[in-house]
Amino acid sequence: MKLNRITLVISVFLAIAANKTVMAQADKFDKEYSPYQGMSTPINVYFGDTHLHTSWSTDSGMAGATLTPDDAYRFAMGETVTSNLGWKAQLRRPLDFIVVADHAENLGLADFIRREDPILMKNEQGRKWVEMTKAGKGYDAFIEWLRAEDNDLIDDPKMVKAAWDLVTTNADKYNRPGSFTAFHGFEWTSHPNGNNMHRVVIFRDDKNKTNRVLPYSQFDSVDAEDLWKYMQTYEDKTGGKVLAIPHNGNLSNGYMFDTKTLSGDPLTEAYARTRMKWEPIVEVTQQKGDGETHPFLSPDDAFADFETMDAGNISGKVPKTNDMLPGEYARSALKEGLKQEAELGSNPFKFGMVGSTDNHTGLATTREDNNFGKAHFVEPDPHRIEHVLIEGAKPELSLYAKDLGASGLAAVWARENTREAIWDSMARKEVYATSGSRLKVRLFAGWDFQESDLSREDFAIHGYANGVPMGGDLTAAPSGKSPTLLVQAMKDQDGANLDRIQIIKGWLDKDGTTHERVYDVAVSDGRTIDKDGICKEPVGNTVNVKDATYTNDIGAVAQQAYWQDPDFDSNEKAFYYVRVIEIPKPRWTAYDAKFFNLKLADDVKMIVQDRAYTSPVWYTPE
Numbered sequence: 001m002k003l004n005r006i007t008l009v010i011s012v013f014l015a016i017a018a019n020k021t022v023m024a025q026a027d028k029f030d031k032e033y034s035p036y037q038g039m040s041t042p043i044n045v046y047f048g049d050t051h052l053h054t055s056w057s058t059d060s061g062m063a064g065a066t067l068t069p070d071d072a073y074r075f076a077m078g079e080t081v082t083s084n085l086g087w088k089a090q091l092r093r094p095l096d097f098i099v100v101a102d103h104a105e106n107l108g109l110a111d112f113i114r115r116e117d118p119i120l121m122k123n124e125q126g127r128k129w130v131e132m133t134k135a136g137k138g139y140d141a142f143i144e145w146l147r148a149e150d151n152d153l154i155d156d157p158k159m160v161k162a163a164w165d166l167v168t169t170n171a172d173k174y175n176r177p178g179s180f181t182a183f184h185g186f187e188w189t190s191h192p193n194g195n196n197m198h199r200v201v202i203f204r205d206d207k208n209k210t211n212r213v214l215p216y217s218q219f220d221s222v223d224a225e226d227l228w229k230y231m232q233t234y235e236d237k238t239g240g241k242v243l244a245i246p247h248n249g250n251l252s253n254g255y256m257f258d259t260k261t262l263s264g265d266p267l268t269e270a271y272a273r274t275r276m277k278w279e280p281i282v283e284v285t286q287q288k289g290d291g292e293t294h295p296f297l298s299p300d301d302a303f304a305d306f307e308t309m310d311a312g313n314i315s316g317k318v319p320k321t322n323d324m325l326p327g328e329y330a331r332s333a334l335k336e337g338l339k340q341e342a343e344l345g346s347n348p349f350k351f352g353m354v355g356s357t358d359n360h361t362g363l364a365t366t367r368e369d370n371n372f373g374k375a376h377f378v379e380p381d382p383h384r385i386e387h388v389l390i391e392g393a394k395p396e397l398s399l400y401a402k403d404l405g406a407s408g409l410a411a412v413w414a415r416e417n418t419r420e421a422i423w424d425s426m427a428r429k430e431v432y433a434t435s436g437s438r439l440k441v442r443l444f445a446g447w448d449f450q451e452s453d454l455s456r457e458d459f460a461i462h463g464y465a466n467g468v469p470m471g472g473d474l475t476a477a478p479s480g481k482s483p484t485l486l487v488q489a490m491k492d493q494d495g496a497n498l499d500r501i502q503i504i505k506g507w508l509d510k511d512g513t514t515h516e517r518v519y520d521v522a523v524s525d526g527r528t529i530d531k532d533g534i535c536k537e538p539v540g541n542t543v544n545v546k547d548a549t550y551t552n553d554i555g556a557v558a559q560q561a562y563w564q565d566p567d568f569d570s571n572e573k574a575f576y577y578v579r580v581i582e583i584p585k586p587r588w589t590a591y592d593a594k595f596f597n598l599k600l601a602d603d604v605k606m607i608v609q610d611r612a613y614t615s616p617v618w619y620t621p622e
């Protein structure tokens with residue numbers, strides 16, 4: 001024992017002496033050995049849902065949904081919860097972040113009714129709905145609320161304040177900086193004349209700031225320009241930060257990306273600047289259809305017809321016509337933005353792209369084999385596929401559960417999983433959309449990238465140092481040069497292999513006409529890309545619809561591409577974004593058919609090719 005103590009003392013003195021020698025050695029150099037000190041490069045991709053509803057949304061809770069924001073947070077964090085219809089539900093992997101975006105209109109009303117909250121009981125209309133619900137006529141109360149449309153039958157700021165305090169307290173309760181992010185948010189639910197103009201409002205801040213305002217609703221205004229004034233007031237009042245994400249526009253009947261204001265005035269430079277200040281990204285894919293492009297708008301795009309829902313507007317009362325489509329889809333809006341910028345001096349549609357669910361179940365599910373549906377009444381059930389979604393819709397305009405997609409997710413490149421880092425990535429548009437898979441995509445654009453850069457061990461560091469990421473800008477092309485793009489993609493670790501990588505280019509020519517073109521830049525399985533930049537050979541299909549299975553015998557685990565624009569004109573405004581497409585796999589309807597032993601009609605889609613869309617990179621001449 002005595003010898004061991006002596007040995008320990010000697011070891012300590014030797015270690016101190018050695019440390020002094022090392023420190024003296026380090027002092028001889030004018031730089032640090034570690035190359036990563038102070039690095040702020042976004043190194044991680046985080047997946048989340050920016051558009052999830054619970055029973056605190058009145059169109060959900062009064063219609064019969066039961067899951068609360070607590071349930072939604074626990075589910076998103078990976079816990080098992082019991083669904084609205086009694087199923088045990090769990091994600092395969094937890095999400096990284098969530099925005100519980102319950103509708104601002106009578107926020108939390110169903111919960112107030114259930115608890116017979118004293119604030120509500122003092123309200124004549126609220127007391128009536130409580131009594132109706134106790135008498136078993138809760139759905140009748142919901143229909144009465146629904147038919148009031150933009151008339152606030154409760155009209156009690158005390159209830160709004162109480163509900164918002166609970167919402168913000170809950171978000172802070174579940175926020176775990178570094179591991180799980182819970183944002184403060186709500187949905188502004190404007191649908192003038194039945195046309196979907198909804199936005200999800202997302203705050204960067206905690207309740208010390210967000211509780212200084214109340215949620216803004218359609219009872220305040222149905223005009224997005226008024227919403228933006230509310231957002232400006234919030235920032236001026238609190239010093240906080242806020243942004244809004246418009247819905248995918250496929251149910252807006254042309255209004256989401258209209259070339260005039262809601263009041264009918266032509267767009268102005270001030271309008272364009274204001275819109276892009278508050279709405280840097282848009283939702284392009286969700287359960288109610290995909291909003292990237294449409295076969296009518298992109299007839300030469302073999303992959304344009306994806307989860308298309310285009311019967312009418314969100315009310316199911318006004319049919320869709322082809323002239324409405326350009327104001328509904330992201331690609332056509334991005335092209336229109338180039339034209340507006342040439343005329344106004346600013347681009348009103350210079351947005352990045354994300355996906356999210358818009359589920360009204362409290363369950364953020366996006367996998368085809370784990371689809372709990374858009375609303376509680378279309379959770380897994382033998383008859384859900386034929387369920388009509390919109391109350392009172394004309395038969396020819398009805399939307400059915402079979403038409404819904406199991407979409408989507410928002411993917412964010414950020415340094416860390418915190419409110420601040422993820423919100424900042426959204427604000428700078430370094431984000432991308434997926435239709436449900438967690439595939440990884442990275443994009444850099446510049447003037448001097450080389451194909452050999454794809455194999456660099458410092459790929460991302462080099463990309464940031466010598467170009468711009470998705471959401472970025474290129475300007476004033478150097479003489480004789482055209483944009484060079486580097487793309488890397490990797491499959492979802494628990495999902496389908498990759499079929500191909502595509503680059504979608506849009507541009508404005510000297511005559512003021514917009515164009516688009518799709519280039520295949522990487523394909524799997526030894527297929528070839530022709531001189532026009534298209535691979536006409538399909539990847540194949542391993543799906544067994546009857547058993548709802550597929551194999552990854554085709555496709556690629558990862559793909560990458562170097563691409564230089566072969567048709568670049570330095571005088572033309574342009575944008576470029578990446579679309580990554582997976583191999584075919586069973587759609588959620590095939591999983592339902594197998595589980596419930598169903599014989600489905602021939603018009604029910606049973607196979608899907610999920611995908612991702614990056615935010616664009618824009619080129620602007622001097």
